[in-house]
Every structure is written in C-alpha cells, then in structure tokens.
Amino acid sequence: MPGQRRHRKRRNKSHTTVIAPLDFLAVTGRGLLSACQTTGSLALFALAGLTHLVRPPFYGRVFARVMLQMAYFSLPVVALTAIFTGMVLALQSYTGFSRFSAESAVANVVVLSITRELGPVLAGLMVAGRVGAAMAAEIGTMRVTDQIDALATLSTNPMKYLVAPRLLAGVISLPLLVVVADILGVMGGYIVSTLKLGFNAETYLTRTMNFLEPMDVISGLVKAAVFGFIIALMGCYQGYHSRGGAEGVGSATTSAVVAASILILGFDYFLTEMFFAR
Amino acid sequence: MTTAKIRVRGLRKSFGGKRVLEGVDLEIMPSTSMVVIGGSGSGKSVLVKCILGLIEPEAGEIEIDGQDILELSRADQEEVRGRMGMLFQNGALFDSLQVWENIGFGLIARGKSTRSQARERATELLTMVGLGAGVRDLYPSELSGGMQKRVALARAIAAEPDILFFDEPTTGLDPIMGAVIDDLIMELVRGTGSTTVAITHDMASARRIGDSAAMLYQGQIVWTGPATKLMNSGNPLVDQFTHGRLEGPIEVEVSRE
Ligand SMILES: Nc1ncnc2c1ncn2[C@@H]1O[C@H](COP(=O)(O)OP(=O)(O)OP(=O)(O)O)[C@@H](O)[C@H]1O
C-alpha cells in the first residue's frame, strides 16, 4: 500500500503534527466534493425523470405494474406495522401517562402520533426496504445485462420508460398506503384501549376525533408523497448507475435502501418543521 | 462512387485510464455485410455501441449515409438510430416481458403496429429463427441460452432496420442452428438490402455471412479485406488469429503461475 508507506515515512519526521490535520482536511474536502457531485447528479436525474412525466408517450402498462408492486403488495406489511404500532402506542402511553393521571389522553396521543408521524415514517421505511430494494435490483440487473441499452436501440427512452413511471407510482402509492396505515393504526390503539385497558368504546372514539385537525392528516399524506418520491428516486438512481455484475447490483440495492431510509428520516424533520413549527 | 453506409474515422474511447479504441477507421458499403473479428476484450462491442450511440466516444467521426451523426441534434440522432437494430452479445431480452412482447417491442414503441399486430408478427419472426409459436407466451428466463439468442435476433430484425449489428450471433448455438442463423442473416442482406455488421469468433460463420472483414487489434483496425481471404490474408496478425496459433506477432496475455 503506497498510503501506508507514506505515513510510516512521515512518522519519522518532526512535522507530523502539522501534516496530519491537513490530511484530515483533504479527506473531508474530498468527501464533501463527492457528496456535492452525488447531490448534483441525483438532482439532474430526478429532473430528467420528472420532465418525462409531462411529455408523451406515457407507459401506462409499466405504471400499472409498478403501482401493483408498490401499493397493493405492500399492503400486508404496512397494515401489520400500523396495527402493532397503534397497539403498542396505546399501551405505552397508558402506562406512562398513568404516572401523572393523564390516561385520558391516550386516544389523542395515538391518533396524533400515527397520522402526523408514525404512519408516514414507518410505512416509508417498510416500503423503502421492500420496494426500493426491488427497484434497484430490477433496474440494476437491466443495466448490467445491457437491457437498458437495448431499450435505447428500440426507440425507447430508458428514463421515460423505467424511471418516470416509478417516480409517479412512488408519489401516488405511498399516500394511499398511509391512509390505510392511519386507519389501522388508530384501530390498533382502539382495540388495546377498549379490550385491555378498560376504556369505553364510544368515549375513546370521541376523544380520537375531538382534537384531530385536517392538517394533521394532510401533513402526514404530504410527507408520504415526499417519502414515496425519495424511495422511487433512490431505487431508480442506484439501479441505473450500478456497475459490475451481480455484486454491483447487490451494492446498489443496499445503497438504495440505506440512502432512502436516511433521507426519509431527514426530510421528516424538515417537513415537520415546515408544517408545525411556527 | 457510392458513399459508404457507415464510415468511422479516428474513433477513440477509453474507460478510466484504459484505452480501448485508439483511432478506429472503418468503412462499410451499403447492402453489404462486414464481419469484425478480434481478440476477447479488444473493444469490438465497444465499437458497435459507439456507432449505436450507447457509448459516447472521446474523439472521432461516425458518418451514416455521409452524415456525421455526432454533429446532429439529439432528435435527429434518435431518428437515424431508429433505423438501426442490434443483437446484443448476451441477448439482453427484457426479463419482465413475454417473448412476443420482447419481439414486438420496437414495433409498438415506434407506433408501427398495435399490440395484436405485433403479436402476429412475433409469431412469424419466431418461425424465421427456428422457434415454434409455443414459446411466444413464455418469459425469457424460461428459455435456454440459445433460444434466448434467437429471440433476441428476432427482436433485432423485427422492424426491418436499415443497419443491423450482430454481436456474436451464433455463439452458444449448436452448429446446425448456427448455420440457420447465418442463412437468415444473408437473406436479410440480400432480401431487404440491409447493411450488417457482425462480430464473431466463428471463422466458418464469418466467411459465410461476411462480404468483407476487418480485424480489430490494440484499438485499431489492422486489416480489412474480403471475408473469403480471412484464412489466408497474408497479414501475420490476421493469420495467427484466424488459425488460432500460439506463436506469432500477437502476444498472448495469459499468466501461467
Ligand atoms: N462500460 C464499461 N466500463 C468500463 N470498461 C468497459 C466498459 N465496456 C467495456 N469496457 C472495457 O473495454 C474493453 C473492451 O470491451 P468489449 O466488450 O468491447 O470487448 P469485446 O471485444 O467485445 O470482447 P468479447 O469478444 O469478449 O466480447 C474491455 O477491456 C472492457 O473491460
């Protein structure tokens, strides 16, 4: 390793302390530059995908297939996540709030947490693991087996055929899933509260609706749309730029899921701030 | 004198620090068939992908019908490339589509036919490449490698393009099927007047389908001539290559450790 040899040589000299911080700067700078480059190419990629959405031809068949994969086949995973989350939320807040006699707030806590925060975030993370990975793997395989090149030789723009329908499906399908997650999450809380914690069914439901504002639900759905876009974008981007056979596709898949998950959590904070912090 | 259908001049392309094409010059006359030979990794596929616009070369000219396509607007480039067809080395069939959808893909994409017409046409094409109508509704993963190659061939010729590129059309086929595919390629040139470029490692097939031949070595075309001369070209590089001799001017890069 040339790098190691260089370091060993330096250690013998007296000005090591001067060089080391500069090395560190160089590494940071390089990292920063490549981060900027990635952000830039990601933005261009997203822009290219979006502009193809408004110019014909449109590939309804591909869109339908991706919608099926993204929305319909994700239903069980998202539903289970939502129900259990609602249940555990009710239980946790009940046992926690009873310390200062605020048990009556359980219904409100459940519905606000689910609609504003946990519904979109958990659905987003589950779909990122399920669908984002599948997209990266599918498009990545198409890349390394020349199928994307083949599309181009058959008068079909790969960005339009592969990427645009997926971006659209992401933006549409995740809010739909979150509507389901909201309902089932509240239901999970309701089940535990009435069957286990001894709440009156009618009062629980009244309390659920009492303080719920349209904005709570809407903000959750907007978040979901953004997360859906992020998932599809990362899946397509990583797949599209994968290199080097099966291994390259594997690492593209991992990157897609990791990047989408982190971006979801990051954007979650900023969207929340945008909606509620005044 | 007629203008060449395809004329490549000074084409250069490198990947990272690795120089693959270092000034390729090639001329292919209309309605003829050119065979390109060369060692594994010599850049034959890269050359063809450059002409198709799938890889952007660093320098050089690519003229189609006397027009430098690298200078054209993007829409015009796409128009020119819409008249080209390509059989990829490994088939590159779309996994998520059935065989007939694969074959009819270009027809549907160019608006030349409806889905049901494309399905009819796919059946005809399957017969031409020696496959029964039974495979029409299968997915590519359900076919053998040789069958995939023939479906890919059917897809490449479906729209009857002006210019056809075949990247190792007979590799992976049995000898008889190889001959059938060779016949088909010759028929295409004579029947529809297409210009074809075929990359092959199979010298018998090269002499059958090629009018002319060219050899790519170290990033350049080192020899062109009639395909019938392939086995006795008088060029030491070509002779060593076509006869598969270990001794000669071509350094065989095999590490024996
Ligand atoms: N997309 C790419 N990125 C990086 N390097 C590439 C790429 N495509 C091809 N190469 C390199 O270019 C060289 C030529 O590749 P090419 O596929 O053209 O070889 P070939 O002549 O078709 O060989 P074969 O007969 O084995 O198919 C190889 O060394 C390959 O590693």
Ligand SMILES: [Mg+2]
């Ligand atoms: Mg090749």
